[in-house]
Amino acid sequence: MESSASESPAWLDWAKELQFIAQAGLTYSKDPFDLERFQRIRDISAEIMSRHTGLPYEQVRHLFCSEVGFQTPKLDTRAAIFKDGKILLVEERDGSWSLPGGWVDVNQTLKTNTEKEVLEEAGLEVEVVRLLALQDRNLHNRPPYAYNVCKAFFLCRVKQGAFRPNTETLGSGYFALDELPLLSEDKVTREQIALCFEAARREFWEVPFD
Structure with missing residues (x-):
């Protein structure tokens, strides 16, 4: 069934939320081990996007995971x-x-x-x-x-x-x-x-x- 304009695929919502959590963590965390964990979460969000869109991982990572600071619309x-x-x-x-x-x-x-x-x-x-x-x-x-x-x-x-x-x-x-x-x-x-x-x-x- 095709989703309506008010519905986005669950995988997209998950990837966006993971990216949001990771970007906030990378912005505010000081502990080097936490920074590694948040970076891994960000990488996972890019992997989800790449798998479901068919775009190369590096291209997705550049477009989707390149911002810094607290993420806003x-x-x-x-x-x-x-x-x-x-x-x-x-x-x-x-x-x-x-x-x-x-x-x-x-x-x-x-x-x-x-x-x-x-x-x-x-x-x-x-x-x-x-x-x-x-x-x-x-x-x-x-x-x-x-x-x-x-x-x-x-x-x-x-x-x-x-x-x-x-x-x-x-x-x-x-x-x-x-x-x-x-x-x-x-x-x-x-x-x-x-x-x-x-x-x-x-x-x-x-x-x-x-």
Whole structure:
């Protein structure tokens, strides 16, 4: 049976928890024997990931076990921009479409990162108007990631600009909810776009969060 977006495989949950425990232990432990044990736990988490994904162990270890410090979720921002009852999407390099957005840079706030990503991917200068939703990515998007991501959706207002060629996206366009193109569902789903439509229509909106 195929798992829903709110369900991740048990082995993935185990690997993530082992990695979390190991990273915290490596960060705060001082005893050399404890450090060895926590490193072994981290190696086991990478072995689980490698066995179930088919990726080489060293590649998994580099991607999954290379962070330091206390492990926290990553941040991803997405912009909802409307025009004539349609929402702006950008075309990814693989031909799928998504809301403009991306990982939050270390020197950005959620607001400034959203505005920066829209300028880079859609060529538009925008102003963030309000927050629409905060979601745990693994509860809504597929496939599940080996780390947790907090996705923030913001309603934005266009000030000026037009699409321009860039290294991240091939084009942009406005789409009605019933005419959405092929979506990059690891980044945004139809349900998330529908939520943005509903939130933008309401003057008073209670922000949903996970």
